[in-house]
Amino acid sequence: MAKTMPRSPLAPAGFPALPEIAGVRFAAVAAGVRYQGRTDVMLAVMDPGTSVAGVFTRSATRSAPVLDCQSKLGGAPTKGAAILVNSGNSNAFTGHYGQTSVSEITAAVADISGVPQERVFTASTGVIGEPLPHDRIVAKLETLHGALATDALQSAAEAIMTTDTFPKGATAAVEIDGKTVQISGFAKGSGMIAPDMATMLVYIFTDAVYEQSALQDLVSDLNETSFNCITVDSDTSTSDSLMLCATGASGVDATGNASFGEALRGVMLDLAHQVVRDGEGATKFVEIQVTGAATDADAKVHGLSIANSPLVKTAFAGEDPNWGRIVMAIGKSGAQADRDLLSISFGDILVAEKGWVSPSYREELGAAEMKKDEITVKVDLGLGTGKATIWTCDLTHQYITINADYRS
Amino acid sequence: MAKTMPRSPLAPAGFPALPEIAGVRFAAVAAGVRYQGRTDVMLAVMDPGTSVAGVFTRSATRSAPVLDCQSKLGGAPTKGAAILVNSGNSNAFTGHYGQTSVSEITAAVADISGVPQERVFTASTGVIGEPLPHDRIVAKLETLHGALATDALQSAAEAIMTTDTFPKGATAAVEIDGKTVQISGFAKGSGMIAPDMATMLVYIFTDAVYEQSALQDLVSDLNETSFNCITVDSDTSTSDSLMLCATGASGVDATGNASFGEALRGVMLDLAHQVVRDGEGATKFVEIQVTGAATDADAKVHGLSIANSPLVKTAFAGEDPNWGRIVMAIGKSGAQADRDLLSISFGDILVAEKGWVSPSYREELGAAEMKKDEITVKVDLGLGTGKATIWTCDLTHQYITINADYRS
Numbered sequence: 177m178a179k180t181m182p183r184s185p186l187a188p189a190g191f192p193a194l195p196e197i198a199g200v201r202f203a204a205v206a207a208g209v210r211y212q213g214r215t216d217v218m219l220a221v222m223d224p225g226t227s228v229a230g231v232f233t234r235s236a237t238r239s240a241p242v243l244d245c246q247s248k249l250g251g252a253p254t255k256g257a258a259i260l261v262n263s264g265n266s267n268a269f270t271g272h273y274g275q276t277s278v279s280e281i282t283a284a285v286a287d288i289s290g291v292p293q294e295r296v297f298t299a300s301t302g303v304i305g306e307p308l309p310h311d312r313i314v315a316k317l318e319t320l321h322g323a324l325a326t327d328a329l330q331s332a333a334e335a336i337m338t339t340d341t342f343p344k345g346a347t348a349a350v351e352i353d354g355k356t357v358q359i360s361g362f363a364k365g366s367g368m369i370a371p372d373m374a375t376m377l378v379y380i381f382t383d384a385v386y387e388q389s390a391l392q393d394l395v396s397d398l399n400e401t402s403f404n405c406i407t408v409d410s411d412t413s414t415s416d417s418l419m420l421c422a423t424g425a426s427g428v429d430a431t432g433n434a435s436f437g438e439a440l441r442g443v444m445l446d447l448a449h450q451v452v453r454d455g456e457g458a459t460k461f462v463e464i465q466v467t468g469a470a471t472d473a474d475a476k477v478h479g480l481s482i483a484n485s486p487l488v489k490t491a492f493a494g495e496d497p498n499w500g501r502i503v504m505a506i507g508k509s510g511a512q513a514d515r516d517l518l519s520i521s522f523g524d525i526l527v528a529e530k531g532w533v534s535p536s537y538r539e540e541l542g543a544a545e546m547k548k549d550e551i552t553v554k555v556d557l558g559l560g561t562g563k564a565t566i567w568t569c570d571l572t573h574q575y576i577t578i579n580a581d582y583r584s
Numbered sequence: 585m586a587k588t589m590p591r592s593p594l595a596p597a598g599f600p601a602l603p604e605i606a607g608v609r610f611a612a613v614a615a616g617v618r619y620q621g622r623t624d625v626m627l628a629v630m631d632p633g634t635s636v637a638g639v640f641t642r643s644a645t646r647s648a649p650v651l652d653c654q655s656k657l658g659g660a661p662t663k664g665a666a667i668l669v670n671s672g673n674s675n676a677f678t679g680h681y682g683q684t685s686v687s688e689i690t691a692a693v694a695d696i697s698g699v700p701q702e703r704v705f706t707a708s709t710g711v712i713g714e715p716l717p718h719d720r721i722v723a724k725l726e727t728l729h730g731a732l733a734t735d736a737l738q739s740a741a742e743a744i745m746t747t748d749t750f751p752k753g754a755t756a757a758v759e760i761d762g763k764t765v766q767i768s769g770f771a772k773g774s775g776m777i778a779p780d781m782a783t784m785l786v787y788i789f790t791d792a793v794y795e796q797s798a799l800q801d802l803v804s805d806l807n808e809t810s811f812n813c814i815t816v817d818s819d820t821s822t823s824d825s826l827m828l829c830a831t832g833a834s835g836v837d838a839t840g841n842a843s844f845g846e847a848l849r850g851v852m853l854d855l856a857h858q859v860v861r862d863g864e865g866a867t868k869f870v871e872i873q874v875t876g877a878a879t880d881a882d883a884k885v886h887g888l889s890i891a892n893s894p895l896v897k898t899a900f901a902g903e904d905p906n907w908g909r910i911v912m913a914i915g916k917s918g919a920q921a922d923r924d925l926l927s928i929s930f931g932d933i934l935v936a937e938k939g940w941v942s943p944s945y946r947e948e949l950g951a952a953e954m955k956k957d958e959i960t961v962k963v964d965l966g967l968g969t970g971k972a973t974i975w976t977c978d979l980t981h982q983y984i985t986i987n988a989d990y991r992s
Contacts, residue, residue, distance in 0.1 A: 305911065
């Protein structure tokens with residue numbers, strides 16, 4: 177962990193220029209929670225009037241910070257808000273001590289920032305089951321608070337990385353009533369990524385005015401087709417957290433605005449895709465488009481069964497157009513399928529139809545598709561109108577290397 | 585595929601001495617279905633009066649031979665039976681041509697053996713989606729039939745191997761009313777192993793008399809706690825088949841006999857464990873004992889979630905006592921769990937209890953357990969009396985090596 181890994185071959189060219197969001201300031205610091213020689217704590221402080229919404233892992237063993245955040249959602253937005261995140265230690269499965277750590281940190285952040293403790297949210301990411309040295313974080317709060325600045329989004333994004341090989345940011349602007357509102361967000365995530373909610377840490381900020389309960393509905397809804405449709409390794413973190421904060425500083429009310437929703441959806445998808453692109457050991461970015469399923473839910477089940485199959489993922493790694501493994505993954509998913517109505521394509525190459533290989537298919541066509549860095553698999557069940565799109569990556573030797581000695 | 589892999593380090597010392605089963609004869613031949621220089625077809629022919637029972641994959645994309653076998657189960661046992669199995673090609677997702685291949689083969693076996701076609705069962709294992717060259721098999725039937733012998737169980741077991749590194753056999757004898765009945769069985773399976781029924785090919789024979797529908801109930805029941813409790817890679821084959829044949833040649837009626845059931849269960853567990861021991865790339869044999877769950881079904885869900893987690897499996901590969909990943913896998917399983925009632929042990933080492941690491945646990949104790957070839961993980965949910973035991977292996981570089989170029 178925290179070994180320097182080479183930047184993912186699927187990474188974007190660089191961190192995007194994220195517009196500052198009026199009403200929120202950021203800072204990062206090196207507190208030595210676990211890593212040496214890098215920042216590992218970030219603080220965001222938001223002005224009074226900020227609406228805060230969030231989606232969190234449903235894991236039965238979720239972390240103390242997640243439980244604390246969930247208990248605080250829905251609080252009055254009148255008094256500002258703060259988010260503190262550390263990397264290196266997840267404060268998960270740390271018993272009652274875990275809650276003590278959260279209380280110590282949130283109380284100290286409240287003291288120094290003036291934000292009430294019930295509006296101080298935290299997250300922790302890293303190793304499970306070791307006590308969080310919260311004193312190291314508290315000791316740095318004065319430095320952190322003194323450094324708060326509106327332009328520090330990238331350093332905040334970098335401070336929350338664990339096995340990530342690049343920081344992940346995304347942005348969008350929306351015109352509403354002739355005025356512009358901004359959305360900027362960042363995320364971390366690389367392994368232990370599977371859809372039971374956000375499957376990583378994601379923080380998105382906007383200067384729009386947005387009524388808090390409507391903001392919650394919006395983020396819950398958009399999450400279903402973005403972060404809940406990605407998977408690296410089928411494993412779901414105990415710390416997954418997605419928070420969306422609307423400071424209202426622009427004075428523009430975006431509540432219920434469709435263009436805002438679309439722009440936010442774009443930011444969420446962009447971040448979700450970047451997490452897949454930084455999947456541990458990933459060399460292929462794979463989009464699985466499932467159509468013609470009996471229901472949307474069935475389409476998602478099939479898509480995830482394909483995306484999580486070790487045999488499918490290793491075939492991608494080997495650039496092997498082994499569509500038989502896709503047939504296998506559909507068959508085992510438990511969702512409705514009819515072998516003889518199924519069709520499968522790699523990109524625009526029709527591979528299989530009517531229960532067998534397509535007469536037009538030749539192995540070299542499939543093999544050429546597999547050579548690409550970005551592969552699209554299209555599956556049509558021929559049963560109905562249900563559809564889903566799932567994003568994943570391949571399973572390579574590097575995944576084993578990273579995870580067979582993560583903690584040693 | 586069919587490259588010579590080194591024998592699994594977890595393999596038994598050798599193939600067991602399988603007693604002959606009166607009433608059934610075997611033969612194997614090299615038909616060149618796909619592999620060169622090895623046998624790839626086996627035939628078993630059973631005497632009139634043989635009861636035949638079976639359990640098959642529930643995959644929605646199951647193979648033509650599986651569909652054919654399922655349609656034939658329950659036929660009258662008066663006229664004998666035959667089983668023909670080929671390796672190298674699974675005859676799965678081969679459209680209507682797949683059914684034609686099955687018909688051609690079963691008709692030809694019927695012709696040469698005198699067994700009615702509706703009592704000729706087949707299975708095919710290997711690559712998916714390519715037409716089975718059934719003519720090559722039919723051309724060898726005369727040779728095969730001429731070579732039938734009661735002592736050819738090992739050569740039959742060898743002919744059905746694909747990525748297996750060793751043939752798998754098991755046997756038991758049971759005393760009933762002062763007489764002995766024999767059970768001998770063999771299996772193949774190494775990758776694409778996950779519990780949705782047999783998860784491989786398994787053939788078990790006994791000279792006991794056993795009423796056919798009771799035999800079916802017995803094998804269905806025992807399958808749930810043997811082959812349905814193993815997983816190598818969470819992927820389920822389209823060809824999984826388990827058949828149990830009771831020739832009745834001993835004249836001893838074992839129908840409903842508890843000792844016979846226990847002996848059969850032992851043979852099935854032995855074969856199931858051997859499949860895990862030959863899991864692609866496996867270096868650790870892992871038994872996961874789940875107790876204290878709300879229900880048996882919940883216990884199985886938790887056990888399989890642990891066993892199928894890539895992060896848990898890579899931790900075993902790295903000999904890393906990373907119990908946090910076990911907490912994660914329990915949390916994500918969807919079955920009932922309470923973080924603060926959970927306890928986890930590696931062998932006899934109590935690792936975690938009451939929502940946190942045990943005060944008595946020290947990392948070096950867990951690390952020593954992980955060095956073993958055979959690892960036991962005990963999870964107690966603290967909720968009820970539900971229990972299950974699951975067997976799996978680790979996830980290593982060799983799995984990636986085998987599967988990233990299986991077909992190329």
